[in-house]
Amino acid sequence: MAEVRKPIPVEEAISHVWDHRLNGKAEFVSINDCDNRRLAEDIVAKHPVPPFPKSPYDGFALRSEDTLEADRDNPMTFEVVEHIGAGQLPEKRLHKGQATRIMTGAKIPEDADCIAMFEICQVHEQDNRSFMSVKRTIASGQNIIEKGSEVADGEKLINRGTLISPGTKAVLATFGYSQVKVAKKPVIGVIATGTELLDVDEELKPGKIRNSNAYMITSQIIRAGAEYKYFGKLEDELKTSYETIKQALNEVDILITTGGVSVGDFDLMPAIYEKLDADVLFNKVAMRPGSVTTVAAAGGKLLYGLSGNPSACYVGFELFARPAIQYYLFNQTPFLRRIKAILANDFPKPNPFTRFVRSYITYENGRVNANLAGIDKSNVVTSLAHSNSLMILPGGTRGFKAGDEVEAMLLNDQQGQSEFLLE
Numbered sequence: 001m002a003e004v005r006k007p008i009p010v011e012e013a014i015s016h017v018w019d020h021r022l023n024g025k026a027e028f029v030s031i032n033d034c035d036n037r038r039l040a041e042d043i044v045a046k047h048p049v050p051p052f053p054k055s056p057y058d059g060f061a062l063r064s065e066d067t068l069e070a071d072r073d074n075p076m077t078f079e080v081v082e083h084i085g086a087g088q089l090p091e092k093r094l095h096k097g098q099a100t101r102i103m104t105g106a107k108i109p110e111d112a113d114c115i116a117m118f119e120i121c122q123v124h125e126q127d128n129r130s131f132m133s134v135k136r137t138i139a140s141g142q143n144i145i146e147k148g149s150e151v152a153d154g155e156k157l158i159n160r161g162t163l164i165s166p167g168t169k170a171v172l173a174t175f176g177y178s179q180v181k182v183a184k185k186p187v188i189g190v191i192a193t194g195t196e197l198l199d200v201d202e203e204l205k206p207g208k209i210r211n212s213n214a215y216m217i218t219s220q221i222i223r224a225g226a227e228y229k230y231f232g233k234l235e236d237e238l239k240t241s242y243e244t245i246k247q248a249l250n251e252v253d254i255l256i257t258t259g260g261v262s263v264g265d266f267d268l269m270p271a272i273y274e275k276l277d278a279d280v281l282f283n284k285v286a287m288r289p290g291s292v293t294t295v296a297a298a299g300g301k302l303l304y305g306l307s308g309n310p311s312a313c314y315v316g317f318e319l320f321a322r323p324a325i326q327y328y329l330f331n332q333t334p335f336l337r338r339i340k341a342i343l344a345n346d347f348p349k350p351n352p353f354t355r356f357v358r359s360y361i362t363y364e365n366g367r368v369n370a371n372l373a374g375i376d377k378s379n380v381v382t383s384l385a386h387s388n389s390l391m392i393l394p395g396g397t398r399g400f401k402a403g404d405e406v407e408a409m410l411l412n413d414q415q416g417q418s419e420f421l422l423e
């Protein structure tokens with residue numbers, strides 16, 4: 001008789017993975033290569049921003065006290081004693097009745113305390129000297145960007161684990177990070193098992209199918225921010241499979257295999273875990289698809305035995321491997337973000353297991369809808385192409401109707417959440 005496995009709840013399975021999660025490492029990369037990497041340190045301001053008081057406008061720097069009596073009928077005239085653009089340093093401090101012609105971004109001259117934009121000034125030349133006048137009072141501090149007004153020296157700006165975006169890069173460049181300390185990408189080994197598997201460039205043959213899982217998983221690994229190492233596909237033969245897996249484990253941080261984890265005569269992974277003396281954390285989870293998902297620990301590394309069925313394989317990766325990768329990358333919100341959505345389809349048949357239904361989210365007049373992405377069977381591959389989320393239908397005795405509120409996990413989201421909890 002086939003072995004009977006006892007399913008454990010999804011949360012429990014995740015907590016077993018969490019107990020064995022790997023700590024990440026850091027490396028330096030050029031700022032040119034840091035896009036979509038995660039920071040391995042907090043970013044702290046190395047100097048005030050701006051580092052000097054500067055003008056936000058093209059205009060004239062003045063002493064505000066000299067404008068106190070200016071009005072429409074009484075223009076105040078100033079002699080323009082210097083002319084500076086951004087990057088040039090003012091050399092003259094202003095005395096009574098003097099102005100500096102100043103461009104956006106240039107340092108404010110000593111004793112100037114306000115800027116009059118060109119648009120409110122009149123200019124004229126007399127005896128080869130330049131003058132300007134204003135017809136209104138300008139307050140002290142008006143149109144001055146003070147030193148440190150944006151950021152004080154030493155202020156913490158960005159948390160470790162943040163995904164580097166164009167905005168993050170702007171901050172890194174501002175503080176001179178030509179080399180950026182980022183999380184090292186864990187190397188995830190991938191092996192597809194199954195005598196039935198053909199390569200992607202092979203013609204179909206009777207009884208055989210093309211290996212889609214390897215391509216799917218390597219793509220999920222890239223989406224998760226890790227690096228993959230593909231060791232090819234294996235026939236269901238114990239000796240070579242064992243040797244390849246043992247060798248592969250030495251070369252990676254985490255190893256993912258697909259197929260061969262159930263109770264079939266050619267499902268070799270249970271025997272391989274035994275031969276490896278691996279600690280099987282679980283091999284049956286109360287979820288659909290992916291109930292056969294197996295995770296084992298060996299030599300300080302995690303081995304994921306994902307199902308051969310494509311949708312089960314996909315879901316197993318997203319639930320159990322992706323958060324562990326995110327943790328390795330210092331992401332402080334390593335779990336897939338969950339949102340509330342309105343179910344667009346009926347699911348009348350109850351299921352004792354928690355279902356993670358391939359779905360796509362649409363937005364309609366402020367309402368978030370979760371739509372079924374296609375046939376929702378474990379052995380199906382095509383619905384994966386249309387999925388941007390997994391809706392969570394809790395296990396139990398009731399079915400679900402269109403209009404019910406459900407939770408959905410977002411697959412393309414980068415924000416994440418700090419905990420995995422099912423209701």
Ligand SMILES: Nc1nc2c(c(=O)[nH]1)N[C@H]1C(S)=C(S)[C@@H](COP(=O)(O)OP(=O)(O)OC[C@H]3O[C@@H](n4cnc5c(N)ncnc54)[C@H](O)[C@@H]3O)O[C@H]1N2
Nearest residue numbers: 192194211212213214259260261262267292307308309312
């Ligand atoms: N008696 C039982 N039979 C099965 C059980 C069970 O509890 N008792 N569980 C079923 C469930 S649930 C699933 S899911 C599958 C899991 O099977 P395995 O993980 O052992 O995977 P395989 O047997 O190797 O393959 C299953 C299926 O997937 C296809 N496959 C495999 N690899 C790939 C690949 N790389 N690309 C595309 N498709 C692949 C394979 O051809 C099979 O059709 O077991 C049930 N059985």
Ligand code: MOO
Nearest residue numbers: 290291292312378
């Ligand atoms: O492991 Mo299976 O995916 O529940 O059909």
Ligand SMILES: [Mg+2]
Nearest residue numbers: 260262264267
């Ligand atoms: Mg099988």
